[in-house]
Amino acid sequence: MNVTLSRAACPRPAARSDGVVTAMRVERDLLGEREIPWDAYYGIHTLRAMENFPLTGVPLSWHPGLVSALACVKQAAAAAHLALGTLPEGRAGAITAACTEVRAGRLHEFFTVDVLQGGAGTSSNMNANEVIANRGLELLGHDRGDYRHLHPNDDVNRGQSTNDVYPTAVKLALYSAAAELADTMEGLAAAFGERASRFAGVVKLGRTQLQDAVPMTLGQEFRAFALTVADDAEVVRRAAGALCEVNLGGTAIGTGLNADRGFREAAVAALAALSGVPVLAARDPIESTQGVGGFLELSGALRRFALRLGKVCNDLRLLASGPQGGFGELHLPSVQAGSSIMPGKVNPVIPEAVNQVCFDVVGSDAAVTLAAQAGQLQLNAFEPLIAHHLLTAVKRLDAACRVLGAKCVSGIGADADRTRGLAERSPGLATALNPVLGYGKATELAQRSSATRRSVRDLAVEESLLTPAEAERILDPLGMAHPTVQGQGRVPGPRQAPDTTE
Structure with a gap:
């Protein structure tokens, strides 16, 4: 594809009739005209969404993986149109170049709509359409907002709908994030495994219902922790695999209305090649458009891990309780002073912090569950909440595993004399x-x-x-x-x- 793109910096500001230079441009939609900041890459739909949904203060750019995934979907669509001859080469090239920049991390600050929004993600989709169109216009040598040469809807969104673009992008972002989380979980499991090997000969008292049971080794206890985390990493990987079936090309409700012949197959193939994610065209795009089974499966996997990781952190805190009045079997790394009034006090702050992440993830699962069942007929209008909570939960669990492994587990020590004495008595x-x-x-x-x-x-x-x-x-x-x-x-x-x- 040979397309010459202009590398214009920023188009000139407009001048009013009175000669005063302004920093605004005018765009129009079905509701009328609005002024847009001249240097903004977003457009009128994004502006209205910013005004309509001041809900969380968290912009779409807070999820860079989702922003990049939206650009990847748009780039795949442009590639499909170019292959089918349904979009001029110049426009397809401009879209591709703009999407490449967004996927590389540029222009994310212009993805400004709130993560929670009405319209089943329409504002997120249009935010992407407008940013890509305006950057594409700039690359072609035209002013931002001059949509005669590259239009957010007619070109960037050609053959697409929010209802197939948005869930596809969310699945793409979640798949990548969940895969990274699973890798991090395996790293945490390895940290527990290393401690298990180190503690293999440290005999201690097992306990059931907080009462003395029979002896075991601390190595066996930590080996169980390692297996818990490793097993859940595999559960997360399996759940991520359920996200690979996408409804791209199904357009509004899954029937494919307004999509060019062959677009669905070409777009999904291009998306797989661009993203490296093994996406497949949905077996039934209508079901895939209204169903959120993959999201529920991942949410359940995250909830399971949060509950089990929380139990592990509870055990670490309990075994390290003391130093005189508690179990006192483990020595957790001291990472900060524990009290503003009690000298020398050190608290198990890392497991405590991870516990709070686990509580938060369980709460997110409840929100995702409610949003999933609230969907009606051919579309679930609450996918923005599902996307935000799942992406946030994955992000926080990943951070929690990294912190727990590096700042706690890898430095845990044991009081072998105390553990053996308790066991023998x-x-x-x-x-x-x-x-x-x-x-x-x-x-x-x-x-x-x-x-x-x-x-x-x-x-x-x-x-x-x-x-x-x-x-x-x-x-x-x-x-x-x-x-x-x-x-x-x-x-x-x-x-x-x-x-x-x-």
Whole structure:
């Protein structure tokens, strides 16, 4: 494609009849005329949206991935039209050049509409159409707003509708963001795995319902954390895959009205090539236009991870509680002073912060769920909220995983003497005596251990229920943590009381 583009800087300002130079231009729409700042790349539709939706103060540019995805969709459409001969080469070239710049991060400051808006994303789509058209006009050597030479609707949006462009762009942005999140989650899982290896020989007391249970190793506990995160990374990847079916080319409701013959197939193929995302044309564009199943699947995956990551952070905070009055088994890295009044106090601020991200993501899932069910007939009008919450949730979880791994998990230490001491003194060790002495006698020992604060091992030897060697073998906490490896507790049948009959 050989298209000569002018590299004009900024067109000259307009001059009023009285000779005073202004910094405005006039654009028209179905509601009338409005003045637009001369140096703005957006147009009248964007201006009205800025005025109509002052809701969050968060502009579309806050999601640069979505802005780039919108430009990618427009570039794919231009490529399809060029291939089909349905758009002049010069206009297609200008659109392509403008989209390339936007995808490279330029002009994002002109994507100014609020992330929450009425119209099912129409304002976001038109914001993209206007910015791309005005930059394209500039590249062609024309003034911004001179849409006779390149029109936001007739050219940039040719063969498209908000209802296929916007959800396609959202899916594209979410797919990339979710893939990056999954990579980050795997990094966090690796950090937990490294600590698991380091703590492999640190024996400790397991707990159920916050009560003493049986021994385990700290390595086993951290290995479980690692698997939790790694499993959820795979769930996020699978959910991202559900976003690859797009309705581009379906136009208003999925029937493809106003799309040129062959446009749908050509545009989706071009989009896959440009984005590197394995997008496919929707099996049923009508269903795809009204359905938000992929968004719900990703939201559910994020909610699952938030809940499980929150549990891990709760455990870290609990195990590190103290230093004197709590569990005191872990030493979390000290990253800042913890109190403005209590000297020397250090708080588990990193897990606390991550917990709050997790709470926020669960709340986002609730909002996405409500928006999904509120859709009516052939379109869900609430996709802007779905997009904003999902993109935000992915972004925050990604940051939370990075912070948790780098500032907390990788520097966690353990008090091995304390963990072993708690394990050796716990009445829970009596569990290993069930196959040796029977449940009843083991229960008596556990109760006496709790009442006297003496170890089950000492009591069993004192009562001649076990020899010192047997007690050492059967009630070794590390052996109990690996019973199938160590052969712990494999004494067949309960030991019988001595026969005292004549």
